[in-house]
Amino acid sequence: MIFDDLEQNLAILDHQHLRRHRRVVDTPAGPRLTADGRPLLAFASNDYLGLANHPLIVAALGAGAQQWGAGSGASHLVGGHLRPHEQLEERIAEFVGLPRALTFSTGYMANLAVAPALVGRGDAIFADKLNHASLIDAAIASRAEHKRYAHNDVDALEKLLAVSTAKRKLILTDAVFSMDGDLAPLPQLFALAEKYDAWLVVDDAHGFGVLGDSGRGSLAHFALPASPRIVLMGTFGKAAGVAGAFVAGAARVIEWLMNSARSYIYTTAAPPAVACAVLKSIELIEAGDALRSRLRQRIEQLRVGLAPLAAAHGWRQAASPSAIQPLIVGDNKAALDLAATLEVRRLWVPAIRPPTVPLGTARLRISLSAAHSAADVDALLTALKEAA
Ligand SMILES: *Cc1c(COP(=O)(O)O)cnc(C)c1O
DSSP states (O other): OHHHHHHHHHHHHHHTTOOOOOOOBOSOSSSEEEETTEEEEEOOOOOTTSOTTOHHHHHHHHHHHHHHOSOOOSBIIIIIOOHHHHHHHHHHHHHHTOSEEEEESOHHHHHHHHHHHHOOTTOEEEEETTOOHHHHHHHHHHTSEEEEESTTOHHHHHHHHHHOOOSSEEEEEESBOTTTOOBOOHHHHHHHHHHTTEEEEEEOTTTTTTSSGGGOOHHHHTTOOOOTTEEEEEESSSTTOSOOEEEEEOHHHHHHHHHHOHHHHTSBOOOHHHHHHHHHHHHHHHTOHHHHHHHHHHHHHHHHHHHHHHHHHTOEEOOOOSSEEEEEEESHHHHHHHHHHHHHTTEEOOEEOTTSSOTTOEEEEEEOOTTSOHHHHHHHHHHHHHHO
């Protein structure tokens, strides 16, 4: 029976401690929230600058809805491309320093667009082993050969590039790895892209708004040139605190995406009010040095406090300079138990398990925000000490 299979699959998930559950949050995003009726101090969001509930962005969303209505009415190419969408594209291109940009409803859809637009059968994608699931799906959808190199291993990548006979080559990487928090060696990847005439596609979901001068992202952080072979993707749902995503690059690349990317063409344009909210968010990001400096202080505070704890309890602290600070526990159940112990102390830190992370590397994914206070981080460190 078809339903028996599902029952069995779910039972297997239970047995492996891999069944997912959701919590219902009854308050706006932020460090202090109520979930399933309980007040919790949360280290569980990607709202790195604390903008998700910022009054000016909320107001821009409301005013945008008053002026432009609730829905866009159609896909971008058919008639749903409204003035705020156009303004947002122009603003983003200027902000990240690339000639042109295209916006998408989600980062997942943006990633699904890029690789299949640039490569196909007979071509090859060279992808970091720890890339986000959406990049893996994009590589599969492209039908190009999908070569995966060990995490951040530039030499391994070069070996693959050197022997490849593919017609067109594409290097695909997260800029800030979503479950490890470390950065890709973008300057070295760019040098290899130049040497082997490859595209360099960079997913800056966790760098945009946080890294680089004025939060322009990872390309700015590493001072990479605005090369036509670089294609940059970023999201508006993380540091920007709203929703949606962009792809930026050479004008021809963007023109081709607009004409070929199925996840751009065959879907209704996001509500124009969302574009209004993101425009306000970019303004706050650009002026957000104080927020970024607060975030950096929390990161430093947590890292310094975690080091002795990790050493004492056999946990592994990742070499992460970013707001994503994983504490790698290893075993799925141990990670769940640690998260549960923290929850008793009214702290919410998600346990991340395979297949989101490699087998045997289950972890607490602590994510920090400029909205956390020094006392919040202290509370987490104290609870971890007691939990261990
Ligand atoms: C979150 C994320 C995405 C997807 O972005 P959404 O806007 O949430 O769909 C893509 N890539 C990475 C690395 C991410 O962390």
